Amino acid sequence: MHVAVFGAGYVGLVTGTCFAEMGNDVTICDVDEARVAMLRQGRIPIYEPGLEEILGRNLENDRVRFTTDARQAIAASEVIFIAVGTPADEDGSADLTHVLDVARVIGRHADGPRIVVNKSTVPVGTAAKVQAALAEVSPHAFSVVSNPEFLKEGSALEDFMKPDRVVVGASDERARETMRRLYAPFVRTGNPIYFMDVASAEMTKYAANAMLATRITFMNEIANLCERVGANVDEVRIGIGSDRRIGPAFLFPGVGFGGSCFPKDVQALERLADEVGYEFPIVRAVHSVNEAQKRLLAVKIRRRFGDDLSGRRIAVWGIAFKPRTDDIREAPALVLIEDLLEAGAEVVAYDPEAMDNARRVLGDRVTFADSAHDALEGADALVVVTEWNEFRFPDFERISKALKEPVVFDGRNVYDPRAMADMGFDYHSIGRPGRSTAA
Numbered sequence: 198m199h200v201a202v203f204g205a206g207y208v209g210l211v212t213g214t215c216f217a218e219m220g221n222d223v224t225i226c227d228v229d230e231a232r233v234a235m236l237r238q239g240r241i242p243i244y245e246p247g248l249e250e251i252l253g254r255n256l257e258n259d260r261v262r263f264t265t266d267a268r269q270a271i272a273a274s275e276v277i278f279i280a281v282g283t284p285a286d287e288d289g290s291a292d293l294t295h296v297l298d299v300a301r302v303i304g305r306h307a308d309g310p311r312i313v314v315n316k317s318t319v320p321v322g323t324a325a326k327v328q329a330a331l332a333e334v335s336p337h338a339f340s341v342v343s344n345p346e347f348l349k350e351g352s353a354l355e356d357f358m359k360p361d362r363v364v365v366g367a368s369d370e371r372a373r374e375t376m377r378r379l380y381a382p383f384v385r386t387g388n389p390i391y392f393m394d395v396a397s398a399e400m401t402k403y404a405a406n407a408m409l410a411t412r413i414t415f416m417n418e419i420a421n422l423c424e425r426v427g428a429n430v431d432e433v434r435i436g437i438g439s440d441r442r443i444g445p446a447f448l449f450p451g452v453g454f455g456g457s458c459f460p461k462d463v464q465a466l467e468r469l470a471d472e473v474g475y476e477f478p479i480v481r482a483v484h485s486v487n488e489a490q491k492r493l494l495a496v497k498i499r500r501r502f503g504d505d506l507s508g509r510r511i512a513v514w515g516i517a518f519k520p521r522t523d524d525i526r527e528a529p530a531l532v533l534i535e536d537l538l539e540a541g542a543e544v545v546a547y548d549p550e551a552m553d554n555a556r557r558v559l560g561d562r563v564t565f566a567d568s569a570h571d572a573l574e575g576a577d578a579l580v581v582v583t584e585w586n587e588f589r590f591p592d593f594e595r596i597s598k599a600l601k602e603p604v605v606f607d608g609r610n611v612y613d614p615r616a617m618a619d620m621g622f623d624y625h626s627i628g629r630p631g632r633s634t635a636a
């Protein structure tokens with residue numbers, strides 16, 4: 198099948214590459230010329246495990262190509278995916294500028310009917326807006342399909358190749374049949390493809406992300422309460438996760454969720470509810486509790502060292518919003534770092550993949566270390582914000598020697614409080630007893 202994908206970001210790149218891998222002929226179009234030039238050489242502008250290899254293979258076989266020329270992308274394609282960004286607008290609603298720009302470009306260049314698939318995360322009613330934008334500039338008939346994406350950065354290829362489910366909102370049989378054919382190789386092992394109406398597909402994506410964000414936030418609140426009543430959130434997590442109605446996933450407390458999806462999608466759902474006059478206090482609470490949670494480590498650090506952190510050097514491990522990505526959008530580490538800088542601290546940061554992105558945002562206000570251990574030299578404390586695997590079993594003796602005092606703040610509960618106490622660390626984590634050597 199001839200497929201065009203608009204947007205060569207995390208979603209567009211993975212979508213286009215995976216469709217090419219299944220033998221389709223794919224053209225990926227992006228407005229960012231530098232990005233397209235880089236991709237043509239087989240270099241990817243993001244960190245996503247495995248992507249460069251599979252993209253290289255498909256570039257070599259000429260099953261995927263990159264362009265900035267929308268006309269060329271549209272000309273040969275039966276199905277056109279929109280996978281551009283939908284950032285939060287000033288009021289928190291989803292900014293549809295890029296999506297509607299692409300719709301108009303498709304309308305202008307398509308020489309006949311096409312199936313236009315919206316993969317960007319968009320509020321209910323967007324398919325109708327895309328349809329209207331197409332109709333404004335084109336006499337042809339378009340089927341507009343909603344096909345929300347559920348991949349996770351860091352395991353995007355695996356998620357796309359073996360999805361838990363594929364959701365397709367479509368109102369005509371031809372579009373449904375095309376989507377069925379396109380996704381057939383990905384659901385071969387029996388994972389479902391759900392066809393539904395367009396509005397329900399659009400809502401499914403927001404409902405999924407808001408549910409997951411709520412779950413994390415709920416556990417963060419339980420963890421905060423555990424700290425105050427002397428319970429251990431690790432035990433509580435296991436105690437509730439074994440209930441089949443609850444399940445064990447997504448129950449790990451931490452320093453709040455970040456990334457390019459949950460924060461903006463929770464807010465967009467809140468705005469969507471506002472627009473139809475529906476009070477949705479849960480999503481409002483999720484947003485505000487999460488904002489507070491991002492500040493929790495800074496509060497703990499100031500509690501330990503005092504409000505004025507001038508003269509203190511703090512080492513931060515992990516800047517990306519989660520491991521196995523270079524994405525720092527809405528990352529809790531950025532909030533922590535800003536709080537520490539504001540309190541006068543000197544910050545030395547290290548992340549295995551997100552340093553370039555972090556440098557662009559933080560500039561020279563932060564020192565970037567060449568390795569995790571380099572970051573520790575002469576620091577008053579180590580703060581772990583992102584649980585990259587390489588931070589899981591560090592050389593604690595080396596950490597202890599490098600730090601001025603053995604003080605560790607663990608925002609992801611990576612280490613065992615008892616073991617940390619035994620090694621002489623003053624160890625602070627989330628929702629667990631075990632502030633070891635301190636009172």
Ligand SMILES: NC(=O)c1ccc[n+]([C@@H]2O[C@H](COP(=O)([O-])OP(=O)(O)OC[C@H]3O[C@@H](n4cnc5c(N)ncnc54)[C@H](O)[C@@H]3O)[C@@H](O)[C@H]2O)c1
Nearest residue numbers: 204205206207208227228229281282283295317318346350
């Ligand atoms: N990143 C994720 O993990 C993820 C997961 C599921 C869904 N989503 C959703 O998918 C959408 C895309 O997210 P992303 O993270 O891939 O975004 P991204 O910011 O990584 O990439 C978006 C790309 O679109 C390009 N673009 C903007 N306007 C364009 C235009 N008019 N024509 C062609 N290209 C254009 C940009 O240059 C950029 O390369 C968003 O709606 C997001 O919410 C993201």
